[in-house]
Amino acid sequence: MARSDNSKSRNTMTPSLCETCAWMREIITPKGSRFLLCQLSKSDPAYPKYPPQPIVRCGGYQRKDKNEDELKQ
Ligand code: SF4
Numbered sequence: 001m002a003r004s005d006n007s008k009s010r011n012t013m014t015p016s017l018c019e020t021c022a023w024m025r026e027i028i029t030p031k032g033s034r035f036l037l038c039q040l041s042k043s044d045p046a047y048p049k050y051p052p053q054p055i056v057r058c059g060g061y062q063r064k065d066k067n068e069d070e071l072k073q
Contacts, residue, residue, distance in 0.1 A: 016054035022062040023047075 018024045018036045027035040040060045041047040047060055055061075 014054045014056060016056070017058050017061050018051060018053065018055050020064055021058070021060075022064045023060060024064075 016036070018038065021038075023038055023040040025037040025039055027037050029035070035050055036053060037049060038047050038051050038060075041049040044060070051058075
C-alpha cells in the first residue's frame with residue numbers, strides 16, 4: 001500500500017518552469033543523473049547555476065519557442 005502511495009506522489013510532482021525555459025540546458029551525467037543548468041546564471045549572479053527544483057516562479061523565465069529549436073538545427 002505504501003509503495004503505491006509513493007509512486008503516486010512521484011507522478012504528481014510539480015512541473016518546473018525550467019523545463020520549458022529557453023535558458024535551461026539539460027545535463028546528463030555518465031551515471032544517468034539529470035541536472036538543469038540555468039544559463040542565465042552566467043550573466044546574472046542572482047540566478048543559481050543549478051536552481052533547486054522545481055522552480056514555480058522565476059523573473060528570468062523565457063518560454064522556449066518552436067522557432068528557436070528550428071533555428072538550432
Ligand atoms: S531563468 Fe529561471 S526558469 Fe529559466 S532556467 Fe533559469 S531558473 Fe529556470
